[in-house]
Amino acid sequence: MLPRDTLDVLCPLHLQIAPDGMVRHLGPTLIKLQEGAVAQGRPFTDVFEVFRPRRVHDLAGLLDLAGRKLQLRLHSGQGMTLRGLVIPDGTGGAILNLSFGIGVVDAVRHHGLTSTDFAVTDLAIDMLYLVEAKSAAMEASRTLNRRLQGAMREAEHRAITDTLTGLQNRRAMDHTLQRLLRNEERFAVLHVDLDFFKQVNDTRGHAAGDQVLQAVARVMLDLTRKDDIVARVGGDEFIILLVGLVDRPRLSVLAERLISRIEQPISIDGADCSISASIGISVHLPDVAGAQAGNQLLEQSDQALYLAKRSGRAQHAFYEPWELRNAP
Template sequence: MSLPGRTLEVMCPMHLQIGSDGRVRGAGPTLRKLTGERRLAGVPFDEVIDIYRPKRVRNLRDLRALEGRKLQLRLRNGPGRALKGLAMPDGEGGVLLNLSFGIGVVEAVRSHALTSTDFAVTDLAIDMLYLVEAKSAAMEASRTLNLRLQGAMLAAEQRAYTDSLTGLQNRRGLDRALQRLVRAAERFALLHVDLDFFKQVNDTRGHAAGDRVLQRVGQIMLEVTRREDLVARIGGDEFVILLAGVTDRTRLAELCERLVGRIEQPIALDTEVCRISASIGIVRSDPEMASFSDTKTLLGRADTALYTAKRNGRAQYAFHEDGPPKAAL
């Protein structure tokens, strides 16, 4: 019985018709797509396909001997992907060979941009493709949701440790970093900075102007410190700077003088300028000198040094338990 070509194309879109002379008489549309729409009619079948299991097929007689058995083959001029095949006589001395992708259907679909129209409507591959696509869509949606949740969690955590006015770390961020340094027994210095004459800015120019001054001071602190240092606003006009790995007095004194000098420069407020200064209390933590294991003690000693500087005049810095404060030059 001979089937019309249209029937074969719809029911077996990956078929190959081989005549009694061993040459290709026709091919299904999906098979033609895989071969790059190469003209197959009249070409010897062994130049189109390479059948290697259950044994090598070299001619039509070898192929007929394998009728009804599962074949494994490759397209010679197409992708090197293995295909499955089933050969049956066509009743006219030739062979009708029907092919499939087997478990490689998903990869084939992606590689050749195949759609459901490239398969017979009764092919289970269509159902599998729907399941694969549904799973892929669900996994992508889940991945997107997870990324959004992670981003939201990171943003929320960042907000929890950030001062909303200046963008610096807040007291929680400072405590976290300070505890980490203390636990690791690292050398570091803590600078407690309090602005001088800031209250006058708030009283005479308003809180909006005061906020701009605080933002400018935060920017200055970031500019004079290193990227790995931590700058925090812990309330009002109080700031803390953590300097990991730095305990040298000379280096700290130079930093304080540079910081005070920058803060004392006029700050523009619309058509006017304002002038403030800063006092700084310094405490050093060095396991080889005197390891302060209590963060509360460290902050308390820095606060004591700060008020030592303030009692002896403005624009000064003082080291904890180091005697009279030093005036910034």
């Protein structure tokens, strides 16, 4: 029989069984799998259970399976399943050489095994390198995909967002407007233009003007619903699409609330900036004959805004063809 040191090198995952069925010696890797459990000097059936090709209860039964592939389960080490081959040792005992089979990856991770725990000719370590390389490549690919998807989402967000106010921009508003028209939704268009905003830029500078626009955006978001669309479409011009809201009294109340809130002084660097707003409103009713197209709705809200401006500003007006025709 080979010396133990030689067996430990050639078969680090092996078990020597004495003629009386007691464990004589364990290879260094098998000792790791025992996780501190004492095996030497105990019956081999206390260390593992052979369940294929049949159950084994003693050394004679184990030797009857010499040269055949065995499947066995360790009683310690979380019941790990191993593959094995048993051969007589020439003294009445047996040597059982073991391997992990397809469970090698889990074994390495769970027990912290390294290449020194395998025979130098064992192809398992080469497979482990391939598995680790594949895992690293897949993780790098997943990381790259996450970054690309994040960059795409960020680019898409920037493409539809006004960078100063965080509101949607003209492109996003046009897209939503066309969708509402295709779906024959009922909605209102509010065209909001700030009054006296140019004076803020002229007297306080563009930085102050930017802060005013940001404050106005917050007011609009605060007074509208989650599904409403609020967009900045020009320097001090905004469009609000109110989905499902076409009742004129309710639209008037909202317009007046917007004007009242926007008129509240905005403190910038310790000084107040005062502006107001004029609002023009058009309504889309797809079930009414002569329903408008998108550009018509925007033009109508613009005409109503012009009427509100001509009427003294800080007001709102609905699109009414006969009123516009008779406007001074």
